[in-house]
Amino acid sequence: MLNHVLPPDTQVILLLCASFGQNRQIEPQPLTLNEYNSVAEWLIENQMRPADLLEANAKYLLQKASFNKIETDRLLALLERGVMLSLAVEKWTSKGLWILGRSDSNYPKLLKQRLRHSAPAILYGVGNVELLSRGGLAIVGSRDIDEEILNYTQKVAKASAMGGIQIVSGGARGVDQAAMLSVLNAGGTSVGILADSLTKAAVNSKYRSSIKDGKLTLVSSYDPDAGFNAGNAMGRNKYIYSLADYALVVSSSFGKGGTWAGAVEALSKIKEVPVFVRMFPNAAEGNQQLFNQGAKSFPSEPWNDSLKELLEKHSCLMESVESPKIQTSIKVNVSTDNQDLKVIPKIDIYTAVLPVILSHLNQPKDTKSLAQSLEVRQSQMQDWLNRAVEEGKVRKITKPVAYVVNQSANQLSLL
Incomplete structure (x- = not known):
């Protein structure tokens, strides 16, 4: 459990970016991530930290500064929300939540390394913060699933638990939630990146015991009391992939929906995380199209306790090795037997x-x-x-x- 006393830097980031449960259209409007990045750049240029904006001369410095489309009066008004900050933090921490700013030492390094400026300025969470640094297998998929997809998801999650692989997911109804609950029931650990209602999820009976036992961590980059918003759901997809070592898309529609958008974004922008799709015994049209765009076929059963080894082997398979000015095509023989894989290391x-x-x-x-x-x-x-x-x-x-x-x-x- 983290200390409830927030570092000064985190307090300022909250003052600038948090809505404190209010409608984000109420003045002064909190900074967007891009706007906060502009302020952070100015701080660095002036050899300052966020906490320095609470000093007596901060108003004078801000009035001299020039921010793209950010009015100084708006920044000053945001920084004066100390009472609202105190009340909000007291409410969140009373429910067991903690808050991490991007400057905190406990903030997950994977997010900063892989997303850079797109890493959220604030993370709200509950549970064992150390799980955020363990990586794992991200499992995502459709909300509406049949019995076959449900059983498949549960089998992958159970195999992950047996192999010591953490499950990272979005906690949404369907594939995401099935994966999280299954790995927990099998004795494993999980991280859920939520798009809404963190405070409700933190006390949900489905999660309460796992959170208490340090097996489950739930986080969100959005206000803990915020309701569902399609834009937020789309926006958090990159966090799911970035906190994992591998990703599996169990089922996806073609060309629409959050699962499809998140997978396409990961394939194009998060190169460090191999994206797998379920191809056998049945592949949804979206899965086939993701495979055509570069996703890998998820290893076929049996996985037993060697799922991590199989993922590592399949992650190394590639049809070509590229370096600047040179592109060498390589033929790879892959049989249906997982033991006959010819592995070619990735070279960069x-x-x-x-x-x-x-x-x-x-x-x-x-x-x-x-x-x-x-x-x-x-x-x-x-x-x-x-x-x-x-x-x-x-x-x-x-x-x-x-x-x-x-x-x-x-x-x-x-x-």
């Missing part, structure tokens, strides 16, 4: 050389001199630098053209 030269490149860019340096320092072709170095710029790791400057480590982006994740 860029990932290996990036730390070396960054170590040479504490001061601005042009492509040619950097290539000479590392003894590689200039065109190859330019490819790597372009990618580093796209990822926000490196900043390109002009007059003359040079590259330097993006310290602002690296520090922003702390706030």
